[in-house]
Structures are given as C-alpha cells and as structure tokens.
Amino acid sequence: RKEVEQDPGPFNVPEGATVAFNCTYSNSASQSFFWYRQDCRKEPKLLMSVYSSGNEDGRFTAQLNRASQYISLLIRDSKLSDSATYLCVVNPWSNTPLVFGKGTRLSVIA
Amino acid sequence: DAMVIQNPRYQVTQFGKPVTLSCSQTLNHNVMYWYQQKSSQAPKLLFHYYDKDFNNEADTPDNFQSRRPNTSFCFLDIRSPGLGDAAMYLCATSRGLAGGSQETQYFGPGTRLLVL
Secondary structure, three states: OOOEEEOOOOEEEEOOOOEEEEEEEOOOOOOEEEEEEEOOOOOEEEEEEEOOOOEEEOOEEEEEEOOOOEEEEEEOOOOHHHOEEEEEEEEOOOOOOOEEOOOEEEEEEO | OOOEEEEOOEEEEOOOOOEEEEEEEOOOOOEEEEEEEOOOOOOEEEEEEEOOEEEEOOOOOOOEEEEOOOOOEEEEEEOOOOHHHOEEEEEEEEOOOOOOOOOOOEEOOOEEEEEO
C-alpha cells in the first residue's frame, strides 16, 4: 500500500459546484497533515493544515479521520481560479520529511 | 521579498555533462530539501539537510549529490545527467523546530532541467 494515496482525477466541475477530495495514508502514527496546491509548472504552496477537529478557511474545509486514516478537502462554490492539482501531504513524525501524494487534478469550467 | 530562490528557472544540459542547480533562502530555516518532480507525479525527496547533517534517501541515485556550504545556500549536483533526469527540481525549507510536528515547507519556484 502506498504511503499516501489520492484519486488522481481529473475532476471537471462547473463554476459554483462543491467538490470533495479524499486521501488515505498508511502510517497510523503520522503526526500532521496538510493540503498543498500546485498550479501547472509551478511549485507546491501550502493551502491549509489539517487539524484533528477539522478546520475551515473560507470556501475550503479540511477534515481528518484518524481511525480510518483519511483526510478530506471540500471546496465550496468553486471558482475558475481553483483549477490546480491538490496534493495531500503527511508528516510521519516530527522533523521527518513530508510524504506527498500524487495529487488530484481539478478543473473548474465556466 | 522572495523567500526561497532557485536559479536558474530553466536549465538545459547535455547528456553526461555535469550540472549544478542552486537554491538560497532568506528565512534562516534549519532544514533544506531537494525534490525531483516529473510530470503528473508527486515530488520525490532526494535528500535533505538538517542544519549541516546530510540525509540521503535510500533510493536516490549516486549520480545526485548535494552541498550546503552555509545556512542560506544549498546546491544539487548531477554528475552525469541522463535523459531520465529531465524533471522539475524543487528546493524547499522548513524551520526544523525541536518536536515540531506542524512544520510547513516553503518551496522555491523550481528549476526545470532539460537533458539533450
């Protein structure tokens, strides 16, 4: 089983739609979790950290389910500018390198 | 106010000709990372420095070497590039706090390497 798995997509959704991505991780001792966004030919940028209690930042909601070892990202009211690849990222332990999923590609269509 | 700088943004080299990619940071972070990313794939960690301590990933080819002469700079040396080494090379940094589990990594814009 891969360390971090994501559905590669692509997800093609109309503007205004709600879209959800899931990600599973194999290491049950993993410490922390993130969603990064990567635009085409650009570097990954932190979108949000994922906390145990779940967290929201505007149209974006992240949730963590430790029992099932999955993380989700919900985007409400999709904008054209949300089109990107969303990388699920896990930190297995303190001060160890992050483990990246392959990413889920989102295309928001007018 | 760039924080992680990579030069050049695009690098063309010839098969077998050594090439060096550079990364610098203004964040004074302890940890610096080099990743290789190919199209539609996750960034693949090559190695990282925790301060001066070098950590090589087990599957990083010997063809890839790194140097960190000081806190601010880190270099990726590819001794004999092959066609399969064409990729985006990303440098990243993190603070490296003791017991820091919510460490954010900051990426540079990457250097896209083309091997002819």
